[in-house]
Amino acid sequence: MDDFLAFTPVTLITGFLGSGKTTLLKRLLAHPALADCAVLINEFGEIGLDHQLVERVEGDMVLLQSGCLCCTVRGELSEALRDLLSKRERGEVAPFRRIVIESTGLADPFPVLSTLKADPVLRHHLKAGRVITTIDAVNGLGQLDVYEETVRQAAIADCLVITKTDLLTEDTVDPLMARLSAINPDGRFFFAAAPSLDADSLIAEGADLNLDRLQSPSGFYCEAPIPDGGEGHTRRISAFSITVEQRVDWTAFAIWLTMLINRHGAKVLRVKGILHLEGEENPVAVHGVQHLVHPPVHLERPVAEDRRSHLVFIVDGLDCALLKRSFEAFTLAKQSLNPVA
Numbered sequence: 325m326d327d328f329l330a331f332t333p334v335t336l337i338t339g340f341l342g343s344g345k346t347t348l349l350k351r352l353l354a355h356p357a358l359a360d361c362a363v364l365i366n367e368f369g370e371i372g373l374d375h376q377l378v379e380r381v382e383g384d385m386v387l388l389q390s391g392c393l394c395c396t397v398r399g400e401l402s403e404a405l406r407d408l409l410s411k412r413e414r415g416e417v418a419p420f421r422r423i424v425i426e427s428t429g430l431a432d433p434f435p436v437l438s439t440l441k442a443d444p445v446l447r448h449h450l451k452a453g454r455v456i457t458t459i460d461a462v463n464g465l466g467q468l469d470v471y472e473e474t475v476r477q478a479a480i481a482d483c484l485v486i487t488k489t490d491l492l493t494e495d496t497v498d499p500l501m502a503r504l505s506a507i508n509p510d511g512r513f514f515f516a517a518a519p520s521l522d523a524d525s526l527i528a529e530g531a532d533l534n535l536d537r538l539q540s541p542s543g544f545y546c547e548a549p550i551p552d553g554g555e556g557h558t559r560r561i562s563a564f565s566i567t568v569e570q571r572v573d574w575t576a577f578a579i580w581l582t583m584l585i586n587r588h589g590a591k592v593l594r595v596k597g598i599l600h601l602e603g604e605e606n607p608v609a610v611h612g613v614q615h616l617v618h619p620p621v622h623l624e625r626p627v628a629e630d631r632r633s634h635l636v637f638i639v640d641g642l643d644c645a646l647l648k649r650s651f652e653a654f655t656l657a658k659q660s661l662n663p664v665a
């Protein structure tokens with residue numbers, strides 16, 4: 325067997341909610357070194373949207389949903405990886421040379437990596453490649469203060485990719501870098517906004533993860549099983565989705581979202597959606613992270629047969645029913661609310 329088939333590297337892209345994992349993944353997938361890789365995307369929430377935005381939905385892209393990789397879907401991760409390996413063996417997928425996993429923004433990377441190490445089949449076929457952690461330059465410092473997941477994601481990274489520096493003045497990123505260096509003195513910094521992100525160095529071979537770091541002196545390693553339902557995370561965090569059957573009135577939606585973010589921005593850890601708007605042929609992707617709402621992106625093609633609009637919220641201590649009522653009041657849209665966590 326070829327060496328690469330014996331030990332396929334697994335690159336893990338992690339980083340807090342909305343920090344730019346999917347954006348980075350899309351960019352890396354355009355790189356020749358990642359031309360022949362299989363991709364696993366894990367989303368926290370019943371309706372996964374990221375795989376629709378990566379624009380490469382083939383047999384070698386797998387979506388793991390309805391839970392977080394580090395808790396509810398660890399078994400699914402092992403299964404999905406074994407399934408990919410056996411499909412490759414049988415020639416049912418292209419003979420990929422690498423696997424890239426994009427975890428949810430809430431995933432603790434330590435249990436994810438220990439799954440690779442502990443699984444008797446996987447550990448003979450896969451090797452841990454680089455851990456790439458995205459950190460949002462706008463929200464990163466605040467998130468490190470409040471969400472332990474963010475600290476864990478930074479602690480284990482080989483590469484710390486700071487995103488959204490284009491939205492800051494240069495010097496304001498220094499405190500974030502100092503904080504990250506204190507958490508992870510060995511992590512190498514990259515900047516997503518750099519015109520030519522050094523993708524070669526980001527995904528380079530030969531610098532495989534030192535699994536000893538799983539027993540980090542900072543005491544991050546968590547051997548204890550995390551209960552189902554994502555309870556390993558801050559308990560007030562919940563995810564839900566809103567599905568809108570008819571086309572959305574953009575003006576009403578934008579006013580509603582602005583008011584929500586002005587009032588509760590700190591609690592809206594993530595909002596993302598694919599909206600079909602009145603008068604528009606193709607959908608629009610909407611992204612918000614706490615007080616930061618990114619400009620909507622007009623997609624160049626329909627992303628799926630489904631012409632309904634979907635919005636996913638991950639909130640910290642916000643009442644889902646209240647959000648639904650306010651959404652209804654402003655957009656006068658008929659929608660259904662699906663609590664998922």
Ligand SMILES: Nc1nc2c(ncn2[C@@H]2O[C@H](COP(=O)(O)OP(=O)(O)OP(=O)(O)O)[C@@H](O)[C@H]2O)c(=O)[nH]1
Pocket residue numbers: 339340341342343344345346347348374428429458486487488489490491516517594596610611612618619
């Ligand atoms: N200005 C700017 N925007 C960015 C950058 N990186 C990501 N974004 C935007 O940030 C938003 C969220 O990016 P995603 O790539 O979806 O983030 P994510 O980490 O995959 O999000 P989740 O999977 O929901 O946790 C999108 O609107 C991106 O266009 C960056 O470097 N600069």
